[in-house]
Amino acid sequence: MADDDASSSREQTPQISTPSTADLSHIAASPRPGRGAGSATQAAHMELTGLLAALINSGELAPGVRLPAERDMCKQFGVSRTTVRHVLDRLERQNLITRHVGRGTFVAEPKTVHTMSMPESMVTSAEEASTYREVYRDMHVPNDRMRELMTVDEDEEVSRTARVRFVGGRSVSVEVVHLPTAVGGAVDDELLATGPLGVALAAAGVEVARARQRYDPVLSAPWESDLLDVPPGTPLMLVTRRSWDHEDRVVEYTLEYHRADRNSFLIEVTAL
Template structure:
C-alpha cells in the first residue's frame, strides 16, 4: 500500500478507537480513507502518524507532517487543503490542534487562509539557512534557494570593537573596527537581526553597503576577500523588548542566537557577527562533514569569546 492515503469523506461515524501509540498503522491495508476534491487537483493526505506517547505536542507533529508534504513538492503552490473537519477526522485530533498546526504553517509562510474560500498552499520552497556554508546569508538565500533578501540598515559606523569581537578577529582589546546592524527579511518576512564587526580597513566598504546588497559580495569585489571557512556557536535565548520589537515577536519569545567568525583563504578572520533568528520564519539547515585539519587553529579563536551580548 502507498505510504499516503487519498482523502475521501467516508469515515464511518463510529470508527474503531485509535491505538495507544499511533492513530493508524501504516502497514494496515484496511486503514480508512477520505476523499476531498479540490477545484485544482486531488489532495493526498499522509498516513495519520500522530505519536500519542510522544512529549512532542500533537499540533507540532501534525504541522510537521503537513509541512513535509509541501516541501517535498507533493502539494504544489495554489493547492487547496482539506477542511479543518476533514483534517480532524483523518488525523484523529481536535479542531484546536488542527488550528494550531495550520497557524504554525501560516506563520512560516507555507500556507494562506482565505476567508470563505479555504486554506491554500502558498509556498513549496524551504526557508532554511545552510549554516555551515562559508558564504554570506545573502548569497545563500539568493543563490541556493532563489529567495529575495532585503535588509534595513539600522546602524553602520566605525567603533571600538567589543571584547568578544576583538577576540574572534585576533585583535588586541579595544581595537577599532567597523560595525553594521541590519534587520533582515526573506521574501518580505522579517527573519533575523544581524550585527557584524569587521577590521577597520574595510570601513569604507561596510559603511556604503545598502539594504539590498550583499556585504560579502562587496568585500569580494573591492578587497578580493573570499570566505573559506568559519565557526558558528548556537544557543536559545529569550527576546528582550528591543529584539521583540525589531523581529515582530512577543517579549520572551524563544530565538536562536548565533555567534560566528568567518575567515578567508589564508585562515585570517575578517568578519564576526551575532544573529538573533526567528525559527518560525527561517529554519537552520546543517550538513555534517569532516572539518579540514588546518581549520582548528582559526576555530579556537572564537572559543574564548565573551558571553552572549544582551540586547534588551
C-alpha cells in the same frame, strides 16, 4: 504575531478539496481486529494529518488560507473533535499551520531555508532573494571578549553595522556585523548596507577561507523585537559567526538573530 497584510480574500474559509478516500469515518468506526477503538482513532488521526500535510506541502492549500472550523472538519471527515484537535496540534508543531485566537487557523507561510556551506551561506543564504535595511553604523571599541575573538589590539576600534534582512517582504533576521578597521575601511558602504556580506567582502578583495558558526536559542530583547515585529521574549535562533582569510586573520564577526517561525537551517553531513 499575526501578519497584518493578510487580505480578506485569503482569509475566506474553504471546503477542503480532497480525494473521496478522505472520509475517515470508516476508519474511526471500525477498530482493527484484536485492537481497541483507540487504535482506530489513532489511525484516523495519522491519516488526516498526512492528508492535510500533503495538501499544504503541495500548495493545494496555499499559505494564508484559513482552514475550516473544527466542527466543520469533524463533519467533512467524519471524525471526532478530539481527533481534529490532535491533528491541528501536530500540524502546528510541524510549522505547517498557525492558529490565531478569534481569527482561526491558517496555512503557515513557508520558512526561509539556509544552507550551512561556507562561504556560500554568506552570499546566498536563502533560496529566495534577500533585501536589507540598514539600522545603524558606527565605530566602537569592543569589549574584552570580542577583542579576543577578533584578535584586535586594545583600544582599537572596529566597524559595526546593524541591519534587518527581508525575504519576500517579511523580516526574517537582524544582523550585527563587526569588521576589523582594515576590512571595514575597504568594504563599500552601499554594498554592506544593501546586500549579502559575502558580496561586499569579495568586492573589497577579501577572500574568506573558513568560518565557524554557533547556534543558540535565545529570547528576543526589546531591540530585536521591535525590528522583527515580535513581542519581547519571543524565541529566536542566534547564529554567531567568525570568518578568517587565507592568512588566518579574522575578517568578520557577526551576530544574526533569526525569527524561529520564519527560518529553517539545513545541515548536510557527508562521510569523510
